[in-house]
Amino acid sequence: MKKIISPAPLLYPSPVLLICTYGSDGRPNAMTAAWGGICCSEPPCLSLGIQKSRHTWDNITERGEFMVCIPSETLVSETDFFGIASGRHLDKFAETGLTPVASDVIDAPYIEECPMALACRARDRMHIGSHTLIIGEILSIQADEEVCGEDGMPSIDKVRPLLYDAHTKMYYSVGENAGKAFSSGLKFRQNVYEP
Structure with missing residues (x-):
């Protein structure tokens, strides 16, 4: 039997992101965010939940562009400070x-120092409550060569991104591979996925 728990911003895992912008004075700034993730495949887009009181919210509103950097587990103190x-x-x-x-x-x-960064242009926004949902179209991805796999794409086990637990307010690192997507479930029935 499942226990009923009050609503909370709790979803596992939550990626830890560093949102980088320029201020109105041209000075670089970054903030830590855990309310974010991919929201569209074509065009590739991500979503961020940012409070209007944040300096980064002002910067994105003014300039319309931002970088989403993926910090590795080696940058936990710096990442926390940015938040x-x-x-x-x-x-x-x-x-x-x-x-x-x-x-x-x-x-x-x-x-x-972040192994990976996504260049984004703000496409849309929606005020939800305490946060504004900002949709950013991913225009390019930059990744250190040493975190890319044989296929030339970033590899999660080399990037070693941080994860966040909103309940305990703790950072975590990525665990082991648990199975292959679009393949592990085929043991129940073959040829179920039709694009």
Whole structure:
């Protein structure tokens, strides 16, 4: 029997993302976000839940573009700091020693030390309650060569992204492979997937 629990922002896993923008003064900024994920395949898009009170919300509204950096588990302290300090009051990059790099694709920086970054242009937004849902179209992906597999694409076991548990407020790393998608379920019936 399942226990009934009050509604909460709880979904496993939640990716930990660093949203990078430029402020109105041209200064690079980044914030930590865990309310995000892929929301469309064609065109490739992701969604972010960001509070209107955040400096990053203002920056995305003003410039319309942002980078979504994927921090590895080695950057847990820096990533946490980017979520507890405001870019309105200090330079988070100077505080942490991380390196902002201007994107060649959009008007936003990425973090050099993050193994992967997605260049996004804001397509739509919807005010939900405490957060605004921002839809960003992924225009390009940048990844360090050492985190790419033989197929040239980033590999989750090499990127080693951080995950977040909203209940315990703890960061986690990725576990082991549990099965292959669009294949493991075929033991019940063959040829069920029709694109």
